[in-house]
Amino acid sequence: MLPVHGFFVLFFAVCGALLLRLLTHWRRPRPARARPRVSILLPARNEAQHIERCLRSLAALSYPPELLEILIGDDHSTDDTAAVVRRFIADKPQFRLVSIGAPVGLARGKSNAIAQLTRQATADYFLLTDADMALAPDWVQHMLGAAEIDRPGSRVGVVTGATTATGGVFGRLQGLDWLFGLSVIRLLSDAGLPVTAVGNNMLITRRAYDAIGGYEALAFQITEDLQLFSCVVGAGWDYRNLWHRAVLGVSMPQPTVHCLLEQRKRWMRGTGRLPWFLSGLFGLYGLFYVVLFFPPLMSWPFTPLVLGLKVLLQTLFLHRSLRQVGRREPLWLLLLYEPYLALMSVLVIGYTLLPGHISWKERRYAWAEV
Template sequence: MAELFLLLAIISIWIAVLESTVIMLGAIRFVFRQSQQELVIPTNMDSYPTVTVLVPAHNEELVIAATVEHILQLNYPAEKLQIIVIADNCTDRTAEVVRAVHSRPEFVRRQLQVMERTGTGGKSGALNDACKQATGEWICVYDADAAPEKNALAFLMQKALEQPERYGAVFGRNKARNRDQNFLTRCINLELVTMHRVYHTGLWELFQLGVIPGTNFIVKRSLIEEMGGWDEESLTEDTAISFEIVKRGQLIALAPQAEAYQQEPERLGVYMKQRKRWAMGNYQTIFGNVRHLFDGTNWRIKLKLLYYAASYFWFMVAIIVSDVIFVTNFVYKIISLFHPEVVSPFRFSEDIYVYLVVAWALMYCMYVLQINLALATDIGQSTTRNFVLSCLSYFTYAQLFLVISIQAFFGLLMDKVTRRKRNWYKTQRFP
């Protein structure tokens, strides 16, 4: 029986490697096509629709000034842009800081209002309340720490206008603005670059499958209203609304030139809390949509569900099983050098163990290859230090995903059993 479980784990890892290879080839094709096209920065935007930019901010005085400055400097017609900063249950100077930035002479033409809110529902509740005051045909969302590049909104709208009937939302790329702060932020940067430049591009190129990343995106206001707004019960409102958009037959398109710079956690405890919330929210979404695997919902929803389920359940379990066996046998091998009578509890035929080592090696090589492919497409990131970090991060940073996923799964299970309502966790900011 033990050999059967190991064999299933090995096969699962090979399937995961195959999936990663296919997505990576899609990303390479995307990058090649992009390199053949001339970058056109929108200048004449007379025909561009009106946009309402929403910035949910809960006690964000440390980072909100830079974000608001960048939003006020966006290359988009002032008469077509409404900006609402939601000071959501703030007990600090968030609203005061925003008003101070807006009062500068260079920003006087921009329409900006500060909405001081005392409601419930976390980020989703703040967005829903602000939407009631929105006048734009499209809603754009930037988190309080996400400073957009000057042309980000113009690029998002440029993509939306390519197929306005099919594209219900458009998302850009996010970068870590504090990536050189410490080992943790450098590893997060590798993850972020790989996600945006391999997985997002590969899935869009192959299947026209996109996902809202929580910030730096636009969505049709009419579509938001049709869906009844953001889900205030979801811990990851971005994943939940992505499923709702795709279920309605609309696409979430990728605008790769639209970039924003966000602050990442600089302490392990903050990182773990943030990622646990993300994992729990993704589990919520999977459980809430799993029925669509067996009904008439469009194939993109089914593919999206399989992708999430494979990442958070199937492949995760396979990696945990293989890692436990591999590490245990390695430790017992070292011990046996000094105490030959000690035998590992995991003993398999030589062929199966060779397959495990090969599968593990393939997975590791694919991990490093994907990161460095992503780094090669991002100016200034393909460095010797990042290459060494990519090789080391699998044994350190990447293993945190397993711990977080297990904690999130059992945490969500206990919430269901005890009917406990979990509060939305706001990521701590740093000066």
């Protein structure tokens, strides 16, 4: 039993350290005093159902409209995405619909849409989001503040905001998943350990983007946001991960378990490119169930006590993470997250191991290609 006890000592030491850091290391981001022109880039493919929600949030930004350039890239949609966008932006000069053309350079799919939007953009700061997102009113100035635009010579090249999801119980559990993972990433980033950016809530400076040649110069990867972040940081640029209600984006959830599994299979493709310390943390967390419920090791009262301690620390972590971004969830939902996480962990691993393509935005990618 000594190796088992050693595993749980390590597990709870890591969980306790993360919770302690969450409680003691949190700073409110400051908005930028300067008001430069910015380009908001919104790639969209078959998003007629959700994109107006995103456009309404962008129209409601507290940043001066005359300093906003909001470019929506219609990436060969086969639904009414373009028509919905045209109706909405008809009387809003800061918005512009761009038809995405043939791939440029090495870019494909979403990375090609972003590459073409950057070529159309005229500002020195790019803010990226997705069509199923709704952003906070003060999003722009707080993301710019983290980029330290008021400080001459700043080397901050990429900034990531916070993301959660909304909807019914299934959607809110997905929101807790977003918050849990991104909160851990933020803590690691604040400790000087670069992990990743998230493409639905990200700022990248034109200087940093151009320094790596843009997406058209990068070998195609399906996890394009992780790729961009890694290249920018690898080129010597600094990074920031923010955690506050002013930079919170609220995503629409995946509507079904199958859609969620497709999303997570795509994410799992990028896990091999994550830094070792984050992969180690996720691996430690995933092994918890394997070790705890391995039949020869299960015992009373050891097994329920260990599971109860995990749920307690996890619930405290989620509660504090929610409060820091201005959200609340009832205790029963925070407790429900544990069986949801256990079940989804098994399903995602099993689904990822199944042979077949990765489906994303009604396009199919072979695992070996990405």
